[in-house]
Amino acid sequence: MDFASPSRNRARVYNRRILVLKLGAADMQRSAVILLLGLLCSRxxxxxxxxxxxxxEDADVLRRIYERAHPGLYRYNTKAQMAGHLAALRAEFARDRSLGEAYVAVSQFLAKVRCGHSYANFYNQPRGVADALFSGRNRVPFLFRWIDGRMIVDRDFSGALKPGTEVLAIEGHPVAEILGKLMTIARADGGNDAKRVAYLEVRGKDRYEAFDIFLPLFYPGIGERIGLEVVPPGAKGPLTLAVAAHDRAQREALGKEAQQPAGADPWxxxxxxxxxxxxxxxxxxxxxxxxxxxxxxDRGMDALIDRRAPALIVDLRDNEGGLDVGNVLIERITAREVRGGIQRRYTRYRTLPGDLVPFLDTWDWSFKDWGDKAVPxxxxxxRLTRYDDDANGDVIAPRGRRFEGRLVVLVNAANSSATFQFARLIKDNxxxxxxxxxxxxxxxxxxxxAxxxxxxxNSKIEFDVPLIATFPGERPLPDGVVLPFLDVPDAGVEPDVPVKPRAEDIAAGVDAELEAARALLKGRR
Known part of the structure; x- marks a missing residue:
């Protein structure tokens, strides 16, 4: 069963037709004017x-949808706590708000659910909302990681910053203050703050990055020139400088650069x-x-078996998830049946209340009615039995020729959906x-x-509604009672070999995780 986020590759498919016109000089001028007017109108x-x-009214619609359809609403909040979060949202909406202010308020409310798949998804926003909020030239012209609360540049496009440079402040705002504010909108499951921090990095992997979107929403003064206070590698003290900001098109170009060319194998x-x-x-x-x-x-694994490769390093860093790809790998490396543990699936309804339908879209309308596959x-x-009725948990059986070499998996905080599940199976088994x-x-x-x-x-803001919850072991408690899980960590999967990121490695161009894996295979760790 796929527990993927629709953030990068929505299941909704749009057919877009591109009309290519041969424009004369006058037509091109008119087009430029129209484009500029459109940008001004969106702003x-x-x-x-x-x-x-x-x-x-929007807040009430959000409440009704989540109370009736979100199966994890009370996983980390009691009913009283969620009522308090809703009251805070309504207090924000007690006066007129701009679209940007409303988007922040909704995002902060959704973050309080503490569900990694509950957020105002950038990729699913209507065009009017996306153009209004995501189109500015106000993105930092570098990629960075958070290391112990420090913003460390790992790739620069301004020509002014070296990898390993620490950014102390943006437009006079200390980065610690910026991180604190942005943590209020960061999505993650439960108490996994490492995922929240990773979510607020700029890695150049996607068309939209949370830091890009929310920095100018929290700090509207950030514009086309961005003032920075930085400490370059080896410098004795901080420097101040200004860099030209990137716009959405430049960031999207980076995302395309990180992807494989059309038609090429992505792995x-x-x-x-x-x-x-x-x-x-x-x-x-x-x-x-x-x-x-x-x-x-399968062809790759067969080739490794044929040449008797001693080990396979699978690099899942920055991979949130998607399809259950990991199961196919496990089938080729395990000598026994692998059970995922008892991960019971639950939904909040059997038949979706009809009054919610006008506000919803999906790729599969069978989600409206689970029928006899949803057992009270x-x-x-x-209890949802549509995908798996096995009381002992999901079972992955050996298939084909077995790869008997050593398996090493590189992981980080981005692994939060299908890749999290894969890491859990590798560790537990x-x-x-x-x-x-x-x-x-x-x-x-x-x-x-689903x-x-x-x-x-009214605001037209979109938000995602996950429909299936997994619970480990025993069943969830009655509605509105937070399940204590006293014997289950409120955390992700711990690595067997921890590797702490360092600014020095970034400055030197060292891939610390891959080097640790190589050392492990050579017996040095």
Whole structure:
């Protein structure tokens, strides 16, 4: 069962037709004017006040949808706590707000659910909202990581910053203050703050990055020139400078650069020194792909077996998830059946209340009615048997020729959906060695699998609604009672070999996790 986020590769498919016109000089001028007017109109829309009464109506729609459809609403909050969070949202909407202010308020409310799949998804926003909020030239012109609360540049596009440079302040605002504010909108499961911090890095992997979106929403003064206070590698003290900001198109170009060319395989087996194989898998979001990824993996594993490769390093860093790709790998490396543990699936309804339908969209309307596959359980929950009725948990059986070499998996906090589940299976069943940082996700279970995309009637802000919750071991408690999980950590999966990121490694161009994996295979760790 796929517990993927629809953030990178929505299941909704849009057919876009591109009309290519041959324009004369006059037509091109008119087009440029129209484009500029459109940009100005979108910025005006972002600042235009939405009446309080309309926003309060939106808050009520959000409440009704989550109370009736979100199966993890009370996983980390009691009913009283969620009521308090809703009251805080309504207090924000007690006066007229701009679209940007409303988007921040909704995002802060959704973050309090503490569900990694509950957020105002950048990729699913209507065009008017996306153009109004995401189009400015106000993005920092560098990529960075958070290391112990420090913002460390790992790739620069301004020509002014070296990898390993520490940014102390942006437009006079200390980065600690910025991180603190942005943590209020960061999505993650339960108490996994490492995932929240990783979510607020700029890695150049996607068209939209949370830091890019929310920095100018929290700090509207940030514009086309951005003042920085920095400490370059080896410098004795801080420097101040100004850099030209990036816009959405420049950031999207980086995201495309990070992806494989159209038609190319997104993954690649390589051979490292000593014969070990290396498989980089930057994403598993292959919902609409026609690529035979299963065949690619089987051919690759057969090739490793034929040449008797001593080990396979699978690099899942920065891979949130997607399809259950990891199961196919496990089938080829395990000598026994692998059970995922008892991960019971629950939904909040059998038949979706009809009054919610006008606000929702999805790729599969069968999610409206689970029928006899949703069995009444304890108050407020239905046991979902549509995908798996096995009371002993999911079972992955050996398949084909077995790869008997050593398995090492590189992980970090981005692994929060299908990649989290894979890391958990590898760790719990001792199938390989995890190297890197603790994963995202949460051992107490996550929400996902099936989704509605909800649109608020007045602000038009979209938010994702996960429909299936997994719970480890025993069933969830009655509606509104937080399950204590006293014996289950409120955290992701811990690596077997922890590797702490360092600014010095970034400055030197050292891939610390990969080097640790190589050392492990050579017996030096």
């Amino acid at each position: 005006a829309a972002a600042q235009e006040a939405i009446p309080s009464a309309k926003l309060l 690649k087996f390589e051979t490292l020194e000593g014969g070990a194989a290396y498989l980089r898998m930057p994403g598993w979001a292959l919902y609409d792909s026609k690529w035979d990824w299963k065949g690619f993996l 359980d304890r108050a407020g929950f239905y 001792q199938l390989g060695t995890l190297v890197g940082q603790p994963t995202g996700g949460n051992r107490r279970g996550i929400n996902g699998g 989704f509605f995309f909800a649109k608020l009637p």
